[in-house]
Amino acid sequence: MTDIELQALVQQISQRDFHQPFLHRAYFNARLRSTGGRYQLQNHNIDINPKMLTDFDEATLIGVIKHELCHYHLHLAGRGYQHRDAEFKQLLAAVGGSRYAPAPKKRTVQAVRYHYVCANCGQAYPRKRRMDTRRYRCSRCGGPIKLA
Template sequence: MTNNWSNDGLQRWIEQISARDFGKPFRHYARWNTRLSSTGGRYLLKSHDIEINPKQWEANGAEEVERIIKHELCHYHLHLEGRGYQHRDADFKRLLAEVGGSRYCKALPAIRKKRTEPYRYFLLCQACGQRYRRKRKVDVKKYVCGKCRGKLTLEAIAE
């Protein structure tokens, strides 16, 4: 399967995988979703649609995306059958192993970098001395200490 970045191509690919590996049709919609950041794909419970992260294709290739599709199809088919479709359910784990889907998707390089960003802001409670580290700036007029409800001050900004 070559990626043509069209939702129609993804739809056909998911329909083929569903018929081949599950022996059941995929009757809903599939689409690429560039807004997914920390996940490879998702199954939407209300609409029964499947969304796949195209960044996984770029970073890890078609084989990894196929394993992600199988994972989402496990949620899809089990949910429609009224069986255990959640990650913790035995039905889900069993079906995932049978079809060769991935339990977890590979992390994207940009996500790893984002999560290891150093703390830039340090807050200090004036009442109890509790210190807080934050990556984003906090409005000290709006928030109070979670321990004693004391006033917070911005202690230092690390650059």
């Protein structure tokens, strides 16, 4: 699904379930890590985590979209749009949106790419990033560190 298809889906859900148009932008945001979506108060756009589409079924994606649209429509109407507000909870239940997004699958941890060792005592220093060996010394003996 592309951003254009997501935009069309959000507009369709907004019109069908909320009986109001969605006049702003909806797009996938890969920087979202621990949430299903985000409603931006400043510009009224909606970001959706692309993992809601790849890791879960379409019903989960629609539930997240309805959740964000509840924030959207209530905020623009000047009513209680926060999670703790009764109006938000009532509207969310009325349209059948998801209260909580499922946790995305865990990211794979980047493997260690650089192996540094102390030239004197052999203390190992596994690192994900490269480091300037001239700036650092061994924490155990104070000797020079070299790339293994």
